[in-house]
Amino acid sequence: MPELPEVEALRESLVDRLVGDRVRRVVVRDHRLRRPIDRRALDGLVGATVRAVERRAKYLRIRMDGGRSLVVHLGMSGRLVSAPAGPPALHEHVTWTFASGRTLRYRDPRRFGLVYVVGDAAIDRHPDFASLGVEPLGRDFDAAYLRERAAGRRGPVKAFLMDQRVVVGVGNIYASEVLFRARVSPRRRVGTIGPERWGRIADATRAVLARAIDAGGTTIRDYVGGRGTTGRFQAELAVYGRGGEPCVVCGTPVRRTVMAGRATYACGRCQR
DNA sequence: CTTCGATCCTGAAGGC
DNA sequence: TGCCTTCAGGATCGAA
Numbered sequence: 038m039p040e041l042p043e044v045e046a047l048r049e050s051l052v053d054r055l056v057g058d059r060v061r062r063v064v065v066r067d068h069r070l071r072r073p074i075d076r077r078a079l080d081g082l083v084g085a086t087v088r089a090v091e092r093r094a095k096y097l098r099i100r101m102d103g104g105r106s107l108v109v110h111l112g113m114s115g116r117l118v119s120a121p122a123g124p125p126a127l128h129e130h131v132t133w134t135f136a137s138g139r140t141l142r143y144r145d146p147r148r149f150g151l152v153y154v155v156g157d158a159a160i161d162r163h164p165d166f167a168s169l170g171v172e173p174l175g176r177d178f179d180a181a182y183l184r185e186r187a188a189g190r191r192g193p194v195k196a197f198l199m200d201q202r203v204v205v206g207v208g209n210i211y212a213s214e215v216l217f218r219a220r221v222s223p224r225r226r227v228g229t230i231g232p233e234r235w236g237r238i239a240d241a242t243r244a245v246l247a248r249a250i251d252a253g254g255t256t257i258r259d260y261v262g263g264r265g266t267t268g269r270f271q272a273e274l275a276v277y278g279r280g281g282e283p284c285v286v287c288g289t290p291v292r293r294t295v296m297a298g299r300a301t302y303a304c305g306r307c308q309r
Numbered sequence: 310c311t312t313c314g315a316t317c318c319t320g321a322a323g324g325c
Numbered sequence: 326t327g328c329c330t331t332c333a334g335g336a337t338c339g340a341a
Contacts, residue, residue: 039334071317071336095335113335114319128319147318149335192312201336208334255334277334297313300332313341324330 039111041173041206042249044095046268047117051141052090054119055099058135059086067130070148071112074131078154082107094169094205104157108165112149118142170203173242178204180235187227187235194230194238195223195296207242210255210277213302215241217276222308223301224294248273276302 060083068074085101092098097117099107109117122140125132131143131152143152155163170186171177186203197203198212207215216223219241221234230238249255254268275285280293284304294301 043334069318110335112318113333115335145318146320147333147335149317190311196312199335210334298315311341314339316338317336320333322330322332325328 039095039115040208040211041095042246043254043268044092044097045250046254048090048092048097051119055087055090057086058137060133061136062134064132071151074152082154094201105154106157106160108153108155110151112145112147114147115145115150168202169205170201173204173206173246178239180232180239183235183239184232190227192227193223193296194221194225194227195301197227209299211245213277214275215245217303217308218245220308223296223303
């Protein structure tokens with residue numbers, strides 16, 4: 038479930054449930070994620086209280102008192118839910134129990150995600166955070182920024198948009214959706230894009246992500262969200278997952294191709 | 310530096 | 326029903 042809108046929807050759903058609650062206990066059942074979980078570091082947060090729940094790129098950052106943060110990345114199949122106490126689900130690798138009696142549960146069948154603790158003073162220098170690009174809904178993201186960052190690059194615009202060192206949070210679903218809305222072909226080389234197209238791409242990125250956040254994210258073949266609720270944006274997907282179906286604008290069948298090993302959807306008529 | 314392909318891992322879905 | 330293949334929302338690493 039993890040592109041920017043899903044993580045942001047998750048953050049919103051968790052903030053009221055976690056802030057002010059104190060960690061009473063942590064259970065790590067399987068430490069083998071993309072990087073091994075440091076059990077002792079997680080244990081070190083027992084007794085600490087949640088001060089804020091934030092998001093940077095696709096990382097969820099749970100700020101604790103004592104100057105440390107719990108960082109969670111969901112990878113491809115990670116889920117994080119706040120739920121009443123109860124038996125662990127399949128692939129529930131970490132469970133936090135709070136003073137309120139509620140639990141926070143991290144599930145991740147494929148184990149591509151991350152769970153770790155980092156000091157607040159050092160987080161900007163952490164390798165996961167140091168080279169992240171701008172937030173797409175922030176002030177620094179616009180056509181001029183994209184044009185500048187594209188200088189000297191030659192690859193297709195879809196890969197450029199998904200490069201987290203350029204702009205964060207756009208993954209495989211939203212890259213196709215953004216480029217459809219911007220009427221730009223995902224194969225187009227960044228060097229051939231002028232100010233007008235960059236403007237459409239910047240506008241479409243903001244619009245698609247903001248709308249997806251409002252809808253609670255996109256849920257494909259499982260649920261999302263800290264309340265176990267389902268995202269609604271999948272009903273608004275214009276091209277993703279619609280290979281062969283008519284384009285919502287012109288009726289031409291949507292084409293599914295593979296770029297860099299990832300499914301890519303586009304209308305060959307609307308997008309140039 | 311960029312870009313490309315392979316890779317990590319498990320489960321769901323589709324074809325036969 | 327069972328078996329096999331393909332695909333999946335991410336990110337990193339080595340090679341060119």
